[in-house]
Amino acid sequence: MRPTTDSFDPTTVAAQFTRLFDLLSAPTDQPTLEWLLVTDGSPASTIDYTLSIDGDLGGAIDSWCRELVPDSFEITTTTDPLDRLSPAEPDAAPEAEALERYRPPRYRAVEFVGCPDRRDDWQTTLTPYDAFHETDTRPPLATVVSTLANATVPMAVQVLVTPHADWRHHARDRRRRLTNGRDTLSQRLVDDWITSTNTDANTADPTVNSRLDALDDKDARRSFTVTARAVATTTDPDESLPELTTLQTAFAPLSGDHYRIEGREQTGDDAQALFEALRNCVAVDPEHTSLRTKLPWTDHASPALVMDSRERPALCLLDASALPADAQRALAPTPTDEHGLTRPARDRLERYRDPGLTLGYAQSADGEADAAPISLPSSLQPLHVG
Known part of the structure; x- marks a missing residue:
């Protein structure tokens, strides 16, 4: 896709991402939707901004995408953009000088994880997409595109989307526990062994009300499981892998009051494993109800982000008007005088x-x-x- 300076319509975005859940949930073998940003790191490089899906929904997703984006966006079919992560064509015969300079690939990566303050705070809200429009704040992807625009080695940022199972029963159970003051292990120990909780006093607690409101605002019926990762790689001995500190915090503005998104840098074998997962389009399954997550003093962070249709667009939608100058140049948006005319009804x-x-x-x-x-x-x- 080649975006333009035309902005997305928030009403259309909300309706189309609600519809997207139904599209992805329909097949028996639920497909994985991939949003991808890729650059090869060369000085004159542009950034590929692509959407793809496995399975048999290609035509339906193409139609969905055309209804989602402004009419001025240019949408074309392309080859695998991940080929740009490789320094040479697969069948190319390397020259002797190139062989002499060759080094095994090096990797540096960022894995984005959801960090709930309490074990079940993944059920609470993140910042919705329209909040960035209402406040004229640059969306999180602006930072991502700027990072790729200044890259000197091949880099890719991948966001994978699958439909999350209906968790309304978990939400009802959580609401009861919050209302009754039995949300945490320590609260249950106190309630069972020392003194019963005063429900009226508990529901007046601002932290309880904040979680109840955030629980009500999240769509438990239509949520997505989202896997987000970024990888930089090179075989050039003269190139250094970039510092990814800025990229690590790119999605921090999406964090809610009780559920945060953090980027965790990986190097060595862990970074290579993320590269292979990106190459193979591996989506992470949620583990929120597994036995391991119920154990006390365990890290509740998970690379399976839970987002509803109001939050999800902030991780994937780009319009050039919201980008800084370097990002606009690298994304190569369609010039205004080349915008296509809308087809008659x-x-x-x-x-x-x-x-x-x-x-x-x-x-x-x-x-x-x-x-x-x-x-x-x-x-x-x-x-x-x-």
């Missing part, structure tokens, strides 16, 4: 589908032609053909 075109003088084929804003031609009907030909 289908009912207006139907009168020109009848047999007659063939004029051509109606095209979408990004140049995709209709299968059926547009013709000048016989009744109108005397007005135009002399």
Whole structure:
């Protein structure tokens, strides 16, 4: 996709991401949706911004994407953008000098994890996408694109999306525990062995009310499991792997009051493992209800982020107007004077589908032609053909 300075419509975004959940949930073998940003790190490099899906939903997702983005966005089919992470074509015969300089690939990576303050705070809200529009704040992806724009080695940022199972029963159980003052292990020990909790006093506690409100605001029926990671790699002995501190904090603005997103840097074998996971499009399954997460004093952070349709767009939607200058240049947005015209409504075109003088084929804003031609009907030909 090539974005433009035209912004997304928040109402359209909310409706389309709600619809996306239903699209991804329909197949028996639920597919994985991938959003990807890739650069090869060369001085004149641009950033590829792509959307893909495994399984049989390619046509449905293509239509969904065209309805989601502004009409001026250019959407085309491309080859695998991850090929840009490799320094040479797979079948290329390296020169002797290149072989002499070759070094095994080195990797540095960032894995984004959801960090709940309490074990079940993954059920609470993150910052919704429209909050960035209402406050004219640059979205988190602006930092990501700026980092890639200044990269001197190949880099990729991947966001994988799968539908999360309905967890409304977990939300109801959590609400009861919060209301009754039995949300944490220490609270349950006190309630069972020392003194019963005063429910009225507990529901007046601001921290309890904050969690109850955040629980109500999260869509437990239509949530997504999101895997986000970034990898930098090089075989060039003269190039250093970049510091990824800025990238680690890129999604911090999405954090809520009780559920945060942190980027954790990985090096060595751990970074290579993330690179292989990125290459193979491996989505992480949620572990929120596993036995390990119920054990006391364990780290509740998980690379399986839980986001609903109001929060999810902030990790994947880009419009050039929200980007700093370096990011705009690297993303190579379609210039304003090259924006395609919106195709006329289908009912207006139907009168020109009848047999007659063939004029051509109606095209979408990004140049995709209709299968059926547009013709000048016989009744109108005397007005135009002399």
